[in-house]
Amino acid sequence: MATAIDRDRVQELVARDAQLVEVLPAKEYEEDHLPGARSVPLRDINQESAATLDRSRPLIVYCWDLA
Amino acid sequence: MAPRAAARLETLGFTNVYHYKGGKLDWMASGHPTEGENSTRPRAVDVARKDVATCDLKDRLGDVRERARATGLEAAVVVDGQRVVLGLLRAAELAKEPDLKIEQAMRPGPSTFRPYVPIKEMADYMDKHNLDSSPITTSDGKLVGLLLHSDARQHAEGCPDCARPMIYGTV
Numbered sequence: 001m002a003t004a005i006d007r008d009r010v011q012e013l014v015a016r017d018a019q020l021v022e023v024l025p026a027k028e029y030e031e032d033h034l035p036g037a038r039s040v041p042l043r044d045i046n047q048e049s050a051a052t053l054d055r056s057r058p059l060i061v062y063c064w065d066l067a
Numbered sequence: 068m069a070p071r072a073a074a075r076l077e078t079l080g081f082t083n084v085y086h087y088k089g090g091k092l093d094w095m096a097s098g099h100p101t102e103g104e105n106s107t108r109p110r111a112v113d114v115a116r117k118d119v120a121t122c123d124l125k126d127r128l129g130d131v132r133e134r135a136r137a138t139g140l141e142a143a144v145v146v147d148g149q150r151v152v153l154g155l156l157r158a159a160e161l162a163k164e165p166d167l168k169i170e171q172a173m174r175p176g177p178s179t180f181r182p183y184v185p186i187k188e189m190a191d192y193m194d195k196h197n198l199d200s201s202p203i204t205t206s207d208g209k210l211v212g213l214l215l216h217s218d219a220r221q222h223a224e225g226c227p228d229c230a231r232p233m234i235y236g237t238v
Binding site: 001002003004005006007009010013018021022023024025027028029030031032033034035036037040042045046047050053055057058059060061062063064065066 | 068069070071072073074075076077079080081082083084085086087088089090091092093094095097099100101102103104105106229230231
């Protein structure tokens with residue numbers, strides 16, 4: 001099961017080359033996203049989009065808030 | 068949504084997955100920058116008047132009125148020692164009896180808004196709720212500045228509506 005992390009831990013992991021992935025709809029990503037984040041909307045997560053991510057690096061996903 | 072996305076990625080074979088529980092809202096609320104279209108458009112923090120007069124609950128209204136006028140604004144914000152917003156004095160409150168204490172004259176508990184809200188959304192909200200001015204605060208209630216409706220409307224010119232409303236839950 002994925003580990004829930006806070007903002008400080010996000011920054012630590014990104015400094016160690018983690019990938020950031022926003023899973024909100026693309027329009028929301030286009031308006032605002034964390035620096036360096038990629039857009040992979042929840043409904044578009046599949047074998048094809050997964051193939052564009054680096055399996056050797058930690059992966060951090062986020063949305064708008066706790067939901 | 069993020070926990071479900073993380074779970075889906077794990078089913079696709081990813082083994083080192085985390086989900087940022089606070090999400091984009093937590094990131095922006097803490098004052099961190101973002102990238103994207105909104106990063107080039109004004110937000111509440113960019114337009115708010117940082118030179119608004121502030122005062123204490125025990126100050127005399129007449130004295131605060133003079134300080135407010137010196138800033139060119141018909142408003143002042145009531146704060147505590149840590150600059151947490153306690154009340155607001157708009158023109159109607161500033162016009163009250165000058166010997167009143169601020170505590171007796173202020174509009175208590177005004178709605179406050181976060182610095183990252185796009186100015187178009189602020190202007191539309193202020194239109195809808197007939198707000199002449201609104202305090203902009205950090206998420207822990209500390210004053211950043213006072214946003215005037217006229218300033219918000221001017222800077223919102225040409226800005227589009229955003230897909231994600233950011234004001235809900237703002238108190």
